[in-house]
Amino acid sequence: MKYFVAVMFLFLSSILCCGNNYKKVQSTSKLKNKDFNINLPVEIKNNKYVLPNVKLNGSKKVYRFLLDTGAQSSCISQEVYDELGLITYFSDSITDGLSKMNVNFSFLDVSFNDLYFEKVGVSVLSKSSLNPSGDCSNIDGIIGYNLMRSCIWSFDSKGIVISDKLSGLKNIGKKQKEKISKGDSPCFVGGFVEGFRSTMLFDLGDTGTFEVKNNYLKYLREKKITRGNGSLYTTILGDIQDTTTCKVVHVPGFKFETDTLRNVITYVAPDIGNANIASVGAGILNYFRLTFDFPKRQLYVQKKDQDFNKSKFFNFGFKYKINEDKVVVRFVWNNTEASQNNIKPDQQILSINSLNLADISMCDRCELKLKIEKELLGNCIKISVKGIKNEIVLNKKSLF
Structure with a gap:
């Protein structure tokens, strides 16, 4: 995300x-x-x-x-x-x-x-x-x-x-035929499979890799670009306590003109804020070297890897965020052990294994994040959530 x-x-x-x-x-x-x-x-x-x-x-x-x-x-x-x-x-x-x-x-x-x-x-x-x-x-x-x-x-x-x-510059790869679009954001032409191409925003401030807007998902399905129904999750947006249901979907691959990254997972984002229907974040740089000649509006691409890394979709079925005074559930994947145990977005996490998170008022937030990430490295955790009486055991599983 x-x-x-x-x-x-x-x-x-x-x-x-x-x-x-x-x-x-x-x-x-x-x-x-x-x-x-x-x-x-x-x-x-x-x-x-x-x-x-x-x-x-x-x-x-x-x-x-x-x-x-x-x-x-x-x-x-x-x-x-x-x-x-x-x-x-x-x-x-x-x-x-x-x-x-x-x-x-x-x-x-x-x-x-x-x-x-x-x-x-x-x-x-x-x-x-x-x-x-x-x-x-x-x-x-x-x-x-x-x-x-x-x-x-x-x-x-x-x-x-x-x-x-x-x-x-050295090793900049192939010059793309399509130029970077004019305007106030760097957009280029890319596609999810052979024969499908779209204007996509390059957003270096986005730590993810691929994202399309929800209103575009129907078109992807009609063109048989997605595999399966994807994975739904419920999330809170920033500090706003309203929740929304989103999903990630599996597509055969992403390509520029000739180079294809296979078996890609793309987020499907809510239709708010930005008119672009598709974007790529900084995560794409794990797979391609991208050289932008912004003054001449030209893009050069050098491929680095063959397959998309799905490791981040091997998880406990939830993600967290640290607020000013508590650690809360940021989003929950549907049809996982987390959702089946009634864990929901915005619930306070009281503990993970032996790590007490009930009172974080005196904690350094950076140190706290490192401690939480350490607890989440294993394949099984015990978690306590406010509003749920008993401690819950969660196993790390693949979403795809």
């Missing part, structure tokens, strides 16, 4: 009014450098790509920014905004599809690894919004497409090379 902060900001960006003010914030920032080819120092963990050495407005202090092609404009925290003494260019009331908020927009200069970008449009969000409880990335902002589109970026699961000349 999507990394929530990136999703939220993508929704904000795509729903904003398209007035002249926002068009200026969203427009391509000015790159001051020429003749460069840099192996970019970047922290990669759980398919999140974080730059740890970003400088703003000439300050000597360094900040941490998430790279997110799915964000149409960049973003900074309110704390950074106040620290730099920035001026609000304009404000707007916006929605993420679930609730409204008022957001300020500004401009600043951004530099990293001796590259300098001027007049980068940014929105301002709270640092707690950028770093949900239990997430350990500790980012100060998001570098969005309005900065990234001025360069050539070559991505894979081990690192990033950024350049202003294609000749400086």
